[in-house]
Amino acid sequence: MADSDFTDDESEYDSRLTFSISIMERVLAPFRALVSKSALRIYLNTLLFMGAASLLIGISAIAYGVFYLKFIPTVGLQREVHLQFGNGNPWGTAHFDSELVALQPYDVSVTLELPRTPSNIDTGNFMLDLTLFSSRPASLVLPGPANTPISQARRPAILTYASPMVDVARRAARMPLYVVGLHRELEKLEVPMMEQLEFAKGARNLPQSLRLEIQSDLKMQIYTARVEFRARLTGLRWLMYRWKITSLVVFSSLFWFVSMLSASLTWLALTWVWGTTPNNEIKEEPLDLAKDEPDDRISSEESVKKEESESSLLHIYPAEGEAMGSGLESAKARGVQKRRSHTQAD
Template sequence: MADSEFTDDETEYEGQSSQVVVLDALWAPFRVLFSRTALRIYLNTLLFIGATIFLVGISGIAYGIFYLRFIPTVGVDREVHLQFGDGSPWGTASFESEFVSSQAYDVAVVLDLPRTPSNIDAGNFMIDLTLYSPQTSSVLPTASNSVTPISKSRRPSTLTYSSPLVDLARRMVRLPLYIIGWRREAERLEVPMMEKLAFARGARNLPQNLRLEIESEKKLHIYSARVEFRARFTGLRWFMYRWKITSFVVFSSMFWTVSVTTASVTWLLLNWVLGSAPTSTDEDEIKDEEEQALVKNEPEAEDSGSSSDHVKVKKEEPEDYLGSSLLLQSYAAEGDEGGIGSGLESSETPGMQKRRSHLKEYDI
């Protein structure tokens, strides 16, 4: 009877221990996934992804700023209001910071002239264009203005010749347009004044004012005059201007690569510097690992103790039964039936108490 009780207890304990082993085996992968090292890796990964996305936006903004600073304004136009009176008609205009140093520009003067008999009879006339730096005190043609201009050019021009017959035929064809106001009897002259004009480095070498003068022996009739600057791109500027999307992708990727590389190297250096010295967190982790190791070793010790107690109980069992049998024999020899009953009770009581005490110890 006692052997069966101990066997059941052993079976129950072995079942509980096997359940603990199974649960520990199932929880082991999750323990690794949610350890402090794993959480630190997750945090670093999230920070790296966030920093990467942030650097993508920064790279796009950096390329936009670089494009605006590196690529100048393609076309700069200025209307010149000519002044008529004594002498040739002339006019001035001013610029802001719209030019870039070491960039080639083509400069042209655009005149809108009516085809009047006097303009046709004027024949060739001269166009004089002068660019002045910001330090110029005056652009008026006076003897006191001794400042050297940045650039100066004089070019000839004239209205296009057409015979009277051709001119009459052209007018007859365009007569309806002239009547409704869609066209007018005028000619637009575009006179190239400077080609591949590049300004030296420095704000003082960039033009801020210009002076335009129309020189003719006869009086000219002019509708309007305008000076145009057209940037002539070469090399990298030409590629960035002609292939905007491709250049955006290429240079943004370059900016992003440099930014990510710099951030990664900085992050690794910080981790190396901060990780070289022991911190309180590392000490806490070491203590936690030692405590976990001790907790794992304690059940093994308890298991060994319980098994030894069980062995002792089994060893003491025969002695208990031997003592009870001797008592029964002594009472039987005296021939006292009442004594036999009391002897039986007294003999069974110590044995049962011992077994119960052993069972309690085993349960504890």
């Protein structure tokens, strides 16, 4: 009775243990998949992909910035001209570095700040002479053969006329600003000199200096004189300059996409090259195993047939089967004893 109880408890314990193990295997199955070799390979490839994508994003932004600085010219380029007064008309020079580019239309204008003195008002019309040179000589008073002008223009200018009554009323209205120094009695003239000026390719065709001369019959008083080059952007340059953020996103994304596509194709090509195995390195062990399989199958089939025949005999003749089985066992025992005696005699 005690043995049967112990056997029942042991079987119940085994069943519970088996059930617990099966539950643990089901719970741990997803985690085993997460740490498998294929999962680790996927993690590594994902990490490499994200790192390469982040690096290419930075490279794309830097490349677009360099392209923008090289492709988009300086839109508003100003040079202040320090006029020289003495004998003759006032004149002055200015120099350029490399801000101007070829095949780009420019609008050139001269801005003068003039005081409304009686002599300037009495001057009436006066002329502005602007000349662009391809060299940077020390003096551009008289252009010579060494500094051939690239472009030259002469335009008229005049102070705005105001009647005495209007002039007095305007000054009276601005008197507080004049007193505190927030406004000066001057007039700013902006004179267009050249429209859609375009330079040919080549360093010799780009201006390196300019000369401005103010031609008038009477002496004039001038505060400042500036020459401004205003680039007239068209096409892609206008789009990139007008929509800076949008252009940055679009062109950087395009550059990033092309870079990622090239990197992915290169990675797939290298993976395919490294993954191929030469034909002479293929092992022939599977062929040997395939040859051995028929023998194993034959032996297993023979043993199954033998067991089936013995069981059928025992089922038909149980007593004879038992005797036959005991006889076989005794015969086997006698055979074992004979072998042992032969080995001991030897």
